Amino acid sequence: MSRNARPLLNRRLDGLGTTIFAEMSARAVATGSVNLGQGFPDRDGPAAVARAAADAILAGRGNQYPPGPGIPELRTAIAAHDERFYGLRYNPAEEILVTAGATEAIAAAMLALVEPGDEVIAFEPYYDSYAANIAMAGGVRVPVTLRPPDFRPDIDALARAITDRTRLILLNSPHNPTGSVFTRDELAAIAELAVRHDLLVVTDEVYEHLVYDGEHVPIAQFPGLRERTVSVSSAGKTFAFTGWKIGWVKATPELVTAVKTAKQFLTFVSGGPFQYAIAEALALPDSYFSQLRDELKHQRDVLTTGLRDLGFTVNTPQGTYFATADVGSDGLEFCRTLPERAGVVAIPLAVFYDDKQAARTQVRFAFCKRPEVLTEALTRLAKIF
Numbered sequence: 001m002s003r004n005a006r007p008l009l010n011r012r013l014d015g016l017g018t019t020i021f022a023e024m025s026a027r028a029v030a031t032g033s034v035n036l037g038q039g040f041p042d043r044d045g046p047a048a049v050a051r052a053a054a055d056a057i058l059a060g061r062g063n064q065y066p067p068g069p070g071i072p073e074l075r076t077a078i079a080a081h082d083e084r085f086y087g088l089r090y091n092p093a094e095e096i097l098v099t100a101g102a103t104e105a106i107a108a109a110m111l112a113l114v115e116p117g118d119e120v121i122a123f124e125p126y127y128d129s130y131a132a133n134i135a136m137a138g139g140v141r142v143p144v145t146l147r148p149p150d151f152r153p154d155i156d157a158l159a160r161a162i163t164d165r166t167r168l169i170l171l172n173s174p175h176n177p178t179g180s181v182f183t184r185d186e187l188a189a190i191a192e193l194a195v196r197h198d199l200l201v202v203t204d205e206v207y208e209h210l211v212y213d214g215e216h217v218p219i220a221q222f223p224g225l226r227e228r229t230v231s232v233s234s235a236g237k238t239f240a241f242t243g244w245k246i247g248w249v250k251a252t253p254e255l256v257t258a259v260k261t262a263k264q265f266l267t268f269v270s271g272g273p274f275q276y277a278i279a280e281a282l283a284l285p286d287s288y289f290s291q292l293r294d295e296l297k298h299q300r301d302v303l304t305t306g307l308r309d310l311g312f313t314v315n316t317p318q319g320t321y322f323a324t325a326d327v328g329s330d331g332l333e334f335c336r337t338l339p340e341r342a343g344v345v346a347i348p349l350a351v352f353y354d355d356k357q358a359a360r361t362q363v364r365f366a367f368c369k370r371p372e373v374l375t376e377a378l379t380r381l382a383k384i385f
């Protein structure tokens, strides 16, 4: 094959599992498996929020290109949300940008802030778009490894990874795929390093409301971080409408302007009517957010208890949609054969690592499914384990 037929991006991503979700979803369909591979809920979010989107469409709100930074109602609602939950203040007029999901926000941030050759430090295992986005910007990814059994960030390893070519730290807490929620002390240490070395931080906090043990602390709260941090979040997980792809960026006007310039030439704008609906969703009472958390916590416990009863060594995740289990053998091989053997789909953790040995026997299961679906998956697994 001509070298030119293998795009640079594919070469840069060699070894990472860019096709694993397509492969596993195909196996799920072919075998009628319970799919605990991909992280999306099997129930939609609140009916009132869905109705707000339908009403917006029928009333002609957002059906034409919305404003580039997002509709003012949504930017105001995002600012109010951050003040309500974290006491963080953003000016909706110039410090908030609405994006096509967190995915576009992260891509635009990398394109805006990373020059070819710049090093970007990220904790591996990485959410799958990070390595691709760093490569698209011509950056060099520098992994700092989260290791089983508990996947805590190694601050000394982070300090050693910083060089004079480091541009930014790409952070994700609550962390997909491990379910780790970085503690206040861990975040303070990361923040201190960012300040000391004058680094930017891009923080992906899409699971901010899905924390079951401990607390979510936005890194922008630490001294010196508000002005050097691009905070990314999204409505997908918080409101269980992952298909709407409404995300956002919060940062200083200078950083938001930089990200907006890249975003403008990716999608320009998106999701007009959904933006109106999410503006309403963000104003839901605290009880909505606590109920969502309680439901997911219950689902987490159903899955982790069930997996433990089957003999797996399970790390209880403090947040997100995901639990990881040590299956005691090669995770990739385990997941490739599991659909045929048991009728269940899971994802090997190794596909999210550059270091293939770091978590070779770990497998990720999603618990953002109804309890009866999780129980069915466990019943199927019990037939072979």
Ligand SMILES: Cc1ncc(COP(=O)(O)O)c(C=O)c1O
Residues within 6 Å of the ligand: 039, 100, 101, 102, 103, 104, 127, 172, 175, 176, 204, 206, 233, 234, 235, 236, 242, 245, 246, 247
């Ligand atoms: C860590 C992380 N970041 C970003 C995303 C994507 O968010 P969105 O659907 O808003 O683009 C996901 C979705 O799974 C995720 O797990």
